[in-house]
Amino acid sequence: MSEHTTTAPIPTLEIKNLVVEYRTEDGIVHAVNGLDLRIEKGKTLGLVGETGAGKTTTGLAILRLVAQPPGVIVDGSIHLNGENLLMKSEKEMEKIRGKQVSMIFQDPMTSLNPVTRVEDQIAEVIELHEHLSWNESLAKARDMLELVGIPGERGVDYPHQFSGGMKQRVVIAIALACSPQLLISDEPTTALDVTIQAQVLQLMKNLREKYQMSMLMITHDLGIVVEICDLVSIMYAGRVVEHGSLEDIFNNTRHPYTEGLFNSLPNLEDRKAKLKPIKGLMPDPSNLPPGCAFCPRCDYAMEICHTDKPGKVYRTEDHFVECHLYSEQNIGEKVIGK
Ligand code: SF4
Secondary structure (H helix, E strand, O other), rough: OOOOOOOOOOEEEEEEEEEEEEEOOOEEEEEEEEEEEOOOOOEEEEOOOOOOOOOOOOOOOOOOOOOOOOOOEEEEEEEEEEEEEHHHOOOHHHHOOOOOOOOOOOOOOHOHHHOOHHHHHHHHHHHHHHOHHHHHHHHHHHHHHHHOOOOHHHHHOOOOOHHHHHHHHHHHHHOOOOOEEEEEEEEEOOOOHHHHHHHHHHHHHHHHHOOOEEEEEEEOOOOOOOOHHOOEEEHHHEEEEEEHHHHHHHHHOOOHHHHHHHHHHOOOOOOOOOOOOOOOOOOOOOOOOOOOOOOHHHHOOOHHHOOOOOOOOEEOOOOOOEOOEEOEEOOOOOOOOO
């Protein structure tokens, strides 16, 4: 009789209790405060929140590119395919960046070298990681350009000869040149026109299928989340305050902050309806409130919210919320937005 043991597949990315600080002359900026994230192979997770929530710092921490000093990864673990990146030497990280994990930034010009032909910029990454000859790397670079919808012969051009959308395609070609298992995209379409945005998103979706890669999509735009994400983590003041599937977050919203993000979106059915922005501002990360960080802006705040930090409460195995309105016995019903 044979024994069957089932072991859970190793996720592409698993972050546990990540804490990142910036130690400045004016005090300690608490950018990421005990963050947990998990992305399975081939899945896309949207990391959503306002500016200053700690989203970009999280992306940079995965690549171990948090500027040191003043940035310090104080605690936690970041496992990529089962290996803790926080235990790697800088030399080992150089081999991992671009090969196993790549990042695309909002402004393509921050990633492109203005005085180098675009095919050379792609080929450099290929030559470094795949140990091909320069001519082979150049040939693959032109193939990558074709893959992102740019004729290979345009590879001899410089970045300024491309439009914004085309430049972002070049950046995507560089990021995917060595078929990384994880692609981190930080607001990749924010700087583009709406129609170009849609094309770039479609391209990313197609490439995700082709390469079977996992994606971490950092965005403030819930429209993009609907387009491309399987899972959503809502981030506030350096923590994930609600996490679930697209369906959970959109149809079974539990956290008042998530509700606030939805209420601040334009209503297409009632075009005259006024936008309801979330009142107030994100708290100063160098001076976070002692209890729930959302407390000063929350319409549902109770006494306990001012003093105690809420812990995770699970509605389902995959959907959790950090909010004192809920307990394990009382999370079936939505108590906000009624
Ligand atoms: Fe609002 Fe309290 Fe929930 Fe924070 S814990 S979101 S203050 S109800």
